[in-house]
Amino acid sequence: MGKNSHREVRRRRVFYIPGYDPIHPRRYRELYRKEGAAQAAVSGYDIALTAKTPGDGPYGWHVDAEIENGQTQADVEVLVWSDIVRDSMEQGITATYVQLARTAWTYIVSGALGRLMKLRKGPVIAALYPVVFLVVQLVLALLVAWGIGAAIAVFLPWRVGFAALAVVPPILNWFRKKDGKFFAYYLMHDYAYSAASQGANPPELEARMGAFRDRIAPSLQEDVDEVLVVGHSSGAHLAVSILADLVRGGHVPKDGPALAFLSLGQVVPMVSFLPKAYRLRADLAFLSTCPAVTWVDVTAPGDGCAFALCDPVSVTGVAKDDKIWPLVVSAAFTKTLSPERWKELRWRFFRLHFQYMCAFDRPGDYDYFRITAGPKTLAERYKDRQPSKSRIERAVNKFPQMTP
Structure with missing residues (x-):
């Protein structure tokens, strides 16, 4: 000092x-x-x-x-x-799901996700939350579409059941409008921002x-x-x-x-x-x-x-x-x-x-x-403060390189 x-x-x-x-x-x-x-x-x-x-x-x-x-x-x-954050969040629903796939791929294939789990489970769960919740939103929307399609097939067999897929975008858009409560889109954009350039x-x-x-x-x-x-x-x-x-x-x-x-x-x-x-x-x-x-x-x-x-x-x-x-x-x-x-x-x-x-x-x-x-x-x-005894100091990262 x-x-x-x-x-x-x-x-x-x-x-x-x-x-x-x-x-x-x-x-x-x-x-x-x-x-x-x-x-x-x-x-x-x-x-x-x-x-x-x-x-x-x-x-x-x-x-x-x-x-x-x-x-x-x-x-x-x-x-x-x-x-910059707002600009990075200006993604449509489809683009967000593409981000989801790319981000999950980056963390899983690189081995970073497994290494992070050796540290603290909390932030890893926070990172997985938007992935799981966005997938759940999509599955729910598809289930609703399937139910409507099945009803159409029973009562109006001459109609094409696949037309029920039209309800999927409005359902996903409803979830997105409610993201102030769920934070799924927000967190997804957060993790995707760094993952897009693999840490650069x-x-x-x-x-x-x-x-x-x-x-x-x-x-x-x-x-x-x-x-x-x-x-x-x-x-x-x-x-x-x-x-x-x-x-x-x-x-x-x-x-x-x-x-x-x-x-x-x-x-x-x-x-x-x-x-x-x-x-x-x-x-x-x-x-x-x-x-x-x-x-x-x-x-x-x-x-x-x-x-x-x-x-x-x-x-x-x-x-x-x-x-x-x-x-x-x-x-x-x-x-x-x-x-x-x-x-x-x-x-x-x-x-x-x-x-x-x-x-x-x-x-x-x-x-x-x-x-x-x-x-x-x-x-x-903090001149006399000792570091926390429960701190984690072991090297866990798979990529310690400091130059390309």
Whole structure:
């Protein structure tokens, strides 16, 4: 860690990289506002948000806080790629089923699916869910068509029973319109996006990551105490490559702000286990040995959509002898949420995947708002923290190669 990693924080820049999410970034501001106020009420500190004014840069907000006897200011910026996500989701029903077949083929034939199952069952089940549910939708539609066709054949034998197949598209379209409840199409497009290029970044995403790098780089020259990059879900593996590029590109001055990376609910193995994820694997290996960046990885076994307590570097098979990152810790939902709150959230899988950015009514040593708005750097806050004893570090990936 750099010499400035343990300084007291008065001013902080925070760059938040969402996962595969088509929603407008205002969602993250409102989530921060609501949950920050709830956590402040539980933990006894003050936190206030103000919106950025027009012309004040990309989407984000300002935070003024009084936490742990320190007064801090933070500028939070959302690095938006929801437009890319929306474009990738603009697939018809037929195209989605073609995606389903290609994605399943990629993960099964490459052996990635079998390897992923050796880590955590939860995210693999989440990956299989859209495949199974979309197939069930098709089977139900065909059964309805068969029933109608059989009725036609009995009562109107001169009619062609195959005409009943006309009901299949409307039934499938009904399911698609209800996907806000089922999430089958959404998840299918998510996994298909990375699988389409077998783990390589699509050109439009690579270009956007370059733009993100260019947004973060100037902040490392500013008069701030810490620059914190937060990557949630799929955003975690984007952050790995962006930070690796920043360091390799000479954008991290030795006497500049402390540079920190907080990965939350990461799903890195879903990409790094694919055959052509050479860039990601090389960036994981590089960042894991980099003293210029403090990297803390937070997951929780209660989050069925994340590879909980799986060291993304080690399980990918690219850990080196001089590896120092990430520090793998658990948000321990079953301990940091009261029994009543845990009962309320336990089966709300997608809500739990966002719990890392929400309030805990029995908070432990992980507090998103202390990290993003408190007076301690990430390095200082976790300097004495031991990694989770139940973390998985064994190399599981079949494709550890970092070059083609």
